Amino acid sequence: EVQLxxxxxxxxxPGRSLRLSCAASGFTFDDxxxxxxxxxxxxxxxxxxGISWNSGSIGYADSVKGRFTISxxxxxxxxxxxxxxxxxxxxxxxxxxxxxxxxSGSYIDYWGQGTLVTVSS
Amino acid sequence: xIVMTQTPLSLSVTPGQPASISCKSSQSLLHxxxxxxxxxxxxxxxxSPQLLIYEVSNRFSGVPDRFSGSGSGTDFTxxxxxxxxxxxxxxxxxQSIQLFTFxxxxxxDIK
Numbered sequence: 001e002v003q004l005x006x007x008x009x010x011x012x013x014p015g016r017s018l019r020l021s022c023a024a025s026g027f028t029f030d031d032x033x034x035x036x037x038x039x040x041x042x043x044x045x046x047x048x049x050g051i052s053w054n055s056g057s058i059g060y061a062d063s064v065k066g067r068f069t070i071s072x073x074x075x076x077x078x079x080x081x082x083x084x085x086x087x088x089x090x091x092x093x094x095x096x097x098x099x100x101x102x103x104s105g106s107y108i109d110y111w112g113q114g115t116l117v118t119v120s121s
Numbered sequence: 122x123i124v125m126t127q128t129p130l131s132l133s134v135t136p137g138q139p140a141s142i143s144c145k146s147s148q149s150l151l152h153x154x155x156x157x158x159x160x161x162x163x164x165x166x167x168x169s170p171q172l173l174i175y176e177v178s179n180r181f182s183g184v185p186d187r188f189s190g191s192g193s194g195t196d197f198t199x200x201x202x203x204x205x206x207x208x209x210x211x212x213x214x215x216q217s218i219q220l221f222t223f224x225x226x227x228x229x230d231i232k
Contacts, residue, residue, distance in 0.1 A: 035221070045162075045170065045213055047221035059220060062122075095169060105158045107217050109181065111169040 002026040004096045004112030011118045012086055020115055022079040022096030030054070030074035033099035035108060036081050038092035038117075048094070049081065052102035059102075064090075086119045093117075123148050123216050125224035134204040135232045142227045144197045144214035151194055151218075158217045161190055161199045164226075165210040173212075174199065206231055 008020040020036070035050040049060045049070040058070055069082040079096055093114040100106045124147040134140045150157050161174040172181040174190035177197060187202040201208055209231055214224040 037221075044211075044226045045164075045215075045223040047223070050221070061220075104218050105152055105154070105156060107158070107160050107172070107175055107215070108162075108170075108221070109172050109175075111171070113169055 002098060002110040004098060004110060006094065006096045006112045006115035009094065009115030009117045011120065013121050014087060014119055016086055017082070017084045018086060018117060020081040020083065020094055020096075020117070022112060024077045024079065024096075024098070027098065029077040033057075033102035033106060034072060034079045035097045035099050036070060036079075037095045037097050037108070037111075038090075039095070039114070040089075040092045043092075046092075050099060050102055051079070057102045083117070086117075088119050091117060091119050123150075123219050123222050125214055125216055125222050127212075127214060127224040127227050129227060130225065131228045131230075133230050133232050134201075136206060137203050140201040140204050140208075140229060142199045142212055142214075142229075144192075144199070144224050146195045146197075146216050148219075149194045150216050157193060159190075159192065159197050160215045160217065161188075162213045162215060162223075163208075163210050164213065165207075168210075170213065204229070204231070 003025045005023045036048040051070045067085045071080045095114045096112040097108040098110040126145045128143045150159050157177045159177050162170040164170040178190045211226040
């Protein structure tokens with residue numbers, strides 16, 4: 001059974017940093033792309049970032065480009081999101097999600113339960 | 122950037138009756154490989170999204186056959202042949218021909 005468990009969320013002041021982690025199990029982690037998708041309170045889904053199986057391809061939404069960095073450690077079956085210069089509009093539930101591959105035509109087939117990030121002074 | 126729109130944004134359905142959701146993309150989702158990269162997800166209340174349909178019309182593992190997807194190019198439809206109480210939630214379409222973009226969601230509830 002695919003399991004994705006996020007951690008690292010919390011309350012943070014604007015301009016500060018936070019690092020999210022995602023522990024994956026139930027599948028061969030280094031065979032698949034991984035993504036972060038967020039959902040602001042009461043709002044829809046927004047893709048944030050994705051990374052290929054070997055970290056060779058990485059992408060970001062324009063809204064986070066230059067501030068967020070995605071990475072993965074295949075030896076630890078883990079995905080990360082380093083979030084710097086946080087803004088109030090980054091407040092959301094952040095989902096770790098398993099992709100098929102990285103690139104056009106891929107899709108997300110499993111989602112974690114999410115970790116809540118609140119940016120407020 | 123590709124923009125996804127959905128109609129209606131909310132839908133109230135009597136159990137056992139059909140339901141239909143439309144999704145339109147601002148650009149064709151037909152790839153040069155011949156596949157069309159349009160997906161449907163359901164987010165049940167208090168839960169994470171779950172994949173229902175991939176590549177327009179293929180049901181994901183475990184998805185009941187009352188769910189079906191159709192369409193081509195820029196116009197797509199998700200149909201539920203007979204709505205059940207467990208089908209309530211928000212339905213999102215998503216494109217992946219150019220990164221990932223989700224539609225605004227259609228909230229489905231039971232009358």
